[in-house]
Amino acid sequence: MIPDLIVSFFASLLAGTGVGGGGLLVIYLTLARGFEQLCAQGVNLAFFVAGASSSLPIHIKRRRIDALPVAVLGIAGAVGACLGLWLAKKLDARLLRIIFGAFLVFCGMRTLRSK
Amino acid sequence: MTQNLTHRIISAPMLLLFCAVGLLAGTINGLIGTGGGIAIVFFLSKIYAKNSLYSTKDIFAMTVGASFLMSLASTAVYLKNGCFELGDCAMFILPAVAGGVFGALLLDALDSKIFKKIFALLVIWAGISMLIKR
Numbered sequence: 606m607i608p609d610l611i612v613s614f615f616a617s618l619l620a621g622t623g624v625g626g627g628g629l630l631v632i633y634l635t636l637a638r639g640f641e642q643l644c645a646q647g648v649n650l651a652f653f654v655a656g657a658s659s660s661l662p663i664h665i666k667r668r669r670i671d672a673l674p675v676a677v678l679g680i681a682g683a684v685g686a687c688l689g690l691w692l693a694k695k696l697d698a699r700l701l702r703i704i705f706g707a708f709l710v711f712c713g714m715r716t717l718r719s720k
Numbered sequence: 721m722t723q724n725l726t727h728r729i730i731s732a733p734m735l736l737l738f739c740a741v742g743l744l745a746g747t748i749n750g751l752i753g754t755g756g757g758i759a760i761v762f763f764l765s766k767i768y769a770k771n772s773l774y775s776t777k778d779i780f781a782m783t784v785g786a787s788f789l790m791s792l793a794s795t796a797v798y799l800k801n802g803c804f805e806l807g808d809c810a811m812f813i814l815p816a817v818a819g820g821v822f823g824a825l826l827l828d829a830l831d832s833k834i835f836k837k838i839f840a841l842l843v844i845w846a847g848i849s850m851l852i853k854r
Contacts, residue, residue, distance in 0.1 A: 705753075
């Protein structure tokens with residue numbers, strides 16, 4: 606229970622600062638807790654919603670949010686999310702994990718190379 | 721962000737591009753449960769907000785906003801399809817809310833470059849672990 610709380614807090618903190626952290630919970634849930642890939646992804650999404658719902662009002666208050674681009678991206682993204690889950694359910698769990706792993710390596714390399 | 725930028729006019733072709741990027745980001749989010757924000761950051765910083773007065777922090781905050789909307793939709797779709805139950809994530813919600821508040825407050829104070837490099841190494845290690853896991 607304690608590791609769950611600690612990982613969740615720091616993953617959300619890192620996501621809130623822009624360092625990253627979105628995939629951290631999926632990694633923890635699949636590698637350390639033995640969750641199924643799709644279940645871990647679902648928990649990670651709910652976790653992100655919870656974290657963002659607390660950080661978003663602060664960003665809005667600081668006038669960092671331009672509403673129209675955010676709304677258009679968000680609504681189109683909601684449609685895309687349905688398509689993404691449809692694809693995820695079609696794929697084998699191992700293949701889905703490989704895609705996720707390759708995505709992490711790509712993101713990590715990209716961040717390392719950035720100035 | 722300056723006052724006039726908050727009412728910046730978006731042309732029709734740019735609006736279509738916004739829809740395409742949103743669709744792509746949402747698809748990534750729905751497929752692997754994360755990562756949609758990366759497509760949005762790339763689009764906002766390299767195309768939409770290039771040579772504008774948006775700061776990196778503005779772009780990041782807008783990405784959080786758009787990611788929130790599409791993650792909310794993704795969560796609903798995952799729940800509806802029975803991929804997970806709310807009980808599975810109860811333990812993670814409260815710390816996530818606290819972490820989100822601290823993260824947003826630290827955004828203005830923190831020079832995150834070193835953290836980013838450390839985090840990148842962690843992510844690469846985790847990615848390789850996922851790739852080789854049976």
